[in-house]
Amino acid sequence: MSSYFVGITGASGHLYAQTLVRALVAAGHEVHICLTPAGAMVMQHEIGLHPGPKGNFLGRVIEAWIGPEAQGKVFAHPSENVGAKPASGTANLAATILCPCSMGTMARVAVGFSSNLVERAADVALKEGRTLLCMPRETPLSVIHLENMLTLARMGAVILPCMPGLYHKPESVQELVDHLVGKALDRLGVAHGLGKRWQGLGQEPTEAGIEPPASGPLESDPLESDPSDSNQAGSNQKKER
Numbered sequence: 001m002s003s004y005f006v007g008i009t010g011a012s013g014h015l016y017a018q019t020l021v022r023a024l025v026a027a028g029h030e031v032h033i034c035l036t037p038a039g040a041m042v043m044q045h046e047i048g049l050h051p052g053p054k055g056n057f058l059g060r061v062i063e064a065w066i067g068p069e070a071q072g073k074v075f076a077h078p079s080e081n082v083g084a085k086p087a088s089g090t091a092n093l094a095a096t097i098l099c100p101c102s103m104g105t106m107a108r109v110a111v112g113f114s115s116n117l118v119e120r121a122a123d124v125a126l127k128e129g130r131t132l133l134c135m136p137r138e139t140p141l142s143v144i145h146l147e148n149m150l151t152l153a154r155m156g157a158v159i160l161p162c163m164p165g166l167y168h169k170p171e172s173v174q175e176l177v178d179h180l181v182g183k184a185l186d187r188l189g190v191a192h193g194l195g196k197r198w199q200g201l202g203q204e205p206t207e208a209g210i211e212p213p214a215s216g217p218l219e220s221d222p223l224e225s226d227p228s229d230s231n232q233a234g235s236n237q238k239k240e241r
Ligand SMILES: Cc1cc2nc3c(=O)[nH]c(=O)nc-3n(C[C@H](O)[C@H](O)[C@H](O)COP(=O)(O)O)c2cc1C
Pocket: 008, 009, 010, 011, 012, 013, 036, 037, 038, 039, 041, 042, 045, 101, 102, 103, 104, 105, 106, 137, 138
């Protein structure tokens, strides 16, 4: 069992976070979660849950959001609590994931402006050389947004935008979300049963439930990556099984 931190911000796409946290729990991991005040507004708007002003009552809605499996596995922290466990490098988290990541949080993390627990946890991941997976959501992207992503990628963060593909022909929003979250879990090296794996044009994608290879990097997705890509971002990623 490993511990993960999921920072949930005020970007759209809280279904990605819900799917991610559920999958981490299903894989047997402990998950620390934290919602920014803007994230609390978006959660109420998109999911219909009320995590309280500033998201400080997130703990009260965990079971409604994640399910009974969350008991004893998912721990909510107020964003003001920069003294919580994920604020220290000694917590030895397997990875910190910003999902979905707003442009505001992205900008503050890129300059080391740790004004809340989400930003501090990201800062810690960078300073400790641990996996920081950012899942930004915005469109179109300004030069500032692009520069901040590049800055973080150069520092070793993995930038995995909430930019879902359609080539697996999703029949529901959940299938679309599963495919993207499955790619995030692949990048983390976490076994999962989300989405289907591409087998080549004209071939049926394999069913969900495929585990990532035991060692070494996963083959890149031919539809989503440039073979000339040196893949230097995320070079500090930790594989765990
Ligand atoms: C319903 C709603 C959807 C939003 N969607 C996005 C988005 O997709 N991306 C983004 O960068 N900001 C989005 N915002 C704006 C952010 O919430 C806002 O910039 C906020 O200050 C971010 O704060 P945070 O980074 O501390 O969470 C949205 C706001 C609301 C209310």
